[in-house]
Amino acid sequence: DTGVSQDPRHKITKRGQNVTFRCDPISEHNRLYWYRQTLGQGPEFLTYFQNEAQLEKSRLLSDRFSAERPKGSFSTLEIQRTEQGDSAMYLCASSHRDWTLVPYFGPGTRLLVL
Amino acid sequence: AQRVTQPEKLLSVFKGAPVELKCNYSYSGSPELFWYVQYSRQRLQLLLRHISRESIKGFTADLNKGETSFHLKKPFAQEEDSAMYYCAGREGGKLIFGQGTELSVKP
Numbered sequence: 368d369t370g371v372s373q374d375p376r377h378k379i380t381k382r383g384q385n386v387t388f389r390c391d392p393i394s395e396h397n398r399l400y401w402y403r404q405t406l407g408q409g410p411e412f413l414t415y416f417q418n419e420a421q422l423e424k425s426r427l428l429s430d431r432f433s434a435e436r437p438k439g440s441f442s443t444l445e446i447q448r449t450e451q452g453d454s455a456m457y458l459c460a461s462s463h464r465d466w467t468l469v470p471y472f473g474p475g476t477r478l479l480v481l
Numbered sequence: 482a483q484r485v486t487q488p489e490k491l492l493s494v495f496k497g498a499p500v501e502l503k504c505n506y507s508y509s510g511s512p513e514l515f516w517y518v519q520y521s522r523q524r525l526q527l528l529l530r531h532i533s534r535e536s537i538k539g540f541t542a543d544l545n546k547g548e549t550s551f552h553l554k555k556p557f558a559q560e561e562d563s564a565m566y567y568c569a570g571r572e573g574g575k576l577i578f579g580q581g582t583e584l585s586v587k588p
Contacts, residue, residue, distance in 0.1 A: 371524075409569075409580045410567070411578070412577065
């Protein structure tokens, strides 16, 4: 499968625990995006990278959230001290940095915080 | 901030009926708009974008700058069109999504 992949697909954790999600983009894509989607809502932008540089972060991304893309390939999204409100689907997408810039999405990681 | 609005959460039609999924935007400058679709248990995927002016799976969407709309249309709905549809607009290097409309096509 040459599409965007995410791991794990599902995560159940207890409030206060830390969780980390991984995203592997399409290999030739140099832009990588993280979105969050809650029930009944569209995807909400969190942050994006071009290569290893984090170019933009949403105000939604509190201090408990951190994202990295150390070698410009895969990315990780960590949530520290999880809260029940963090329960959501976390989507990763990637795109070429050219005039098309159309993001291709991964299957998502569903997080449930108990 | 740029906004994309989909006023209908659910649209239910019968097979063979015309479909119009509404999308309105508030953008300064020239908007770049998209429709994404998510079928049950599948990932979000691009359906079409306004600059391509293409028809995918019988769907079309025309940018109406006067009405600030980018409605998605199909003349004859099929059962396999049942899915979540999201309108999105580009803001800088990212996409901003609407809340989505669930299309249900009944036999």
